[in-house]
Amino acid sequence: MTTPRRHLARTVLTAANGTTGAGLLLALITRTRVRRGRDGVLIAEGWRLPVPPASCFTIGSVIITRRSAEWLLAEERAALLAHESRHAGQYAVLGPLFFPAYWVACGWSYATTGSWGVRNWFERHAGLLDGGYPEELPLRPWLRRIWSGGRNAQRLRP
């Protein structure tokens, strides 16, 4: 699935829809150094703000990391790089709509499991394990009660 043509399409689409520009602008404002990555993605290294708490996040074809580009490009981080690169592919398809859609997915995942990622479609699609998320978490107790209670509960009388 990850062919050079696909990488090129991803790079062109994220440039055209403005999301890579947004990532580069953010890197510029925060004085995060942009380096060449792999397969058409750029790596902005040395992110210093406390949010988000993750070691990496992606905007367009720009992967922003608290660490160095070398750290992310190391062979033992290949899965994490692939995970973040899949987010770049999501930006290629959705463009700026990625932002609201991603936050809705985060909200749903957090409300149902207490994790931002486990039931977040974007994180599942990018690979939960590769992104450092648990693959499954139980539903929150209130939701489990609704799920199981719905079958046994008495009908409310009007």
Ligand SMILES: [Zn+2]
């Ligand atoms: Zn992710």
